[in-house]
Amino acid sequence: MTVQQIIEKFNFSPLSLPCPEREVSGGYTGDLLSWVMGRASQDNAWITIMSNINIVAVASLSDVSVVILAEGVSADSGVLETAEQKGVNIVSSELPAFEIAVRIADSV
Amino acid sequence: MSEFLNFHFDVDGENFVSAGQASVQVKKNLRELGLPPEIIRQVSIAMYEGEINMVIHAGGGVADVNVYEDRIVIILADTGPGIKDIELAMTEGYSTATDNVRSLGFGAGMGLPNMKRYTDEMTIESEVGKGTTITMCVYLK
Ligand SMILES: Nc1ncnc2c1ncn2[C@@H]1O[C@H](COP(=O)(O)OP(=O)(O)OP(=O)(O)O)[C@@H](O)[C@H]1O
Ligand SMILES: [Mg+2]
Numbered sequence: 688m689t690v691q692q693i694i695e696k697f698n699f700s701p702l703s704l705p706c707p708e709r710e711v712s713g714g715y716t717g718d719l720l721s722w723v724m725g726r727a728s729q730d731n732a733w734i735t736i737m738s739n740i741n742i743v744a745v746a747s748l749s750d751v752s753v754v755i756l757a758e759g760v761s762a763d764s765g766v767l768e769t770a771e772q773k774g775v776n777i778v779s780s781e782l783p784a785f786e787i788a789v790r791i792a793d794s795v
Numbered sequence: 796m797s798e799f800l801n802f803h804f805d806v807d808g809e810n811f812v813s814a815g816q817a818s819v820q821v822k823k824n825l826r827e828l829g830l831p832p833e834i835i836r837q838v839s840i841a842m843y844e845g846e847i848n849m850v851i852h853a854g855g856g857v858a859d860v861n862v863y864e865d866r867i868v869i870i871l872a873d874t875g876p877g878i879k880d881i882e883l884a885m886t887e888g889y890s891t892a893t894d895n896v897r898s899l900g901f902g903a904g905m906g907l908p909n910m911k912r913y914t915d916e917m918t919i920e921s922e923v924g925k926g927t928t929i930t931m932c933v934y935l936k
Contacts, residue, residue: 721905
């Protein structure tokens, strides 16, 4: 499934969407950046409640296909602008991380 | 020594907002060179962890990435406090990060283990009160 299809299927809110056609191949959930760096795989959806600027570099360098902010967490405009520039997709959802993970797991 | 391409960066120790920029730039450069995605990912992850460590533990430093025909060498050098017990620092979960830094998502004590895991060679030279130089190597063949 692509990021765009996942957004539509689960009604996620796109916050930064420079690469909507990227493929989602699974997921990783976590808020500690070095765990994400070491354990997330390329093209994963990264589910987190962390929304500071450092998530953009982590998402870009670990090459995940989308950051999903859980629990209705939002990110400030500086973060979203940087994400657009760096080609990092960020979406948000009101659902808890576990619920998001279950849905992603069922559809990829 | 054979010919190589050098990318050099000064890593600012004050600025958490731009932390990781050198690594993001290196990723871009390696892409333009047409290197395999898996290699780029290894270098990106290892360099990011080292770059962040220089920012949060050492007040900044310098980063060099040298691309040879058969390998990529990443050298991160700082004049920070140094690492007293390198073996302990390499242990998963060991961190001296402050609460402030932890609130940003750092401080899991996984950075150095990630650097080791994603590179083919890694050496740490450190002297307390003088600084730390970490050299990592990723083979291209
Ligand atoms: N360049 C450095 N200068 C001084 N101390 C360092 C340096 N790099 C690492 N350290 C020390 O080694 C410890 C472990 O580093 P490591 O990168 O594994 O974890 P961390 O930076 O604390 O957390 P994380 O990387 O998971 O966000 C650090 O907490 C710090 O005490
Ligand atoms: Mg670290």
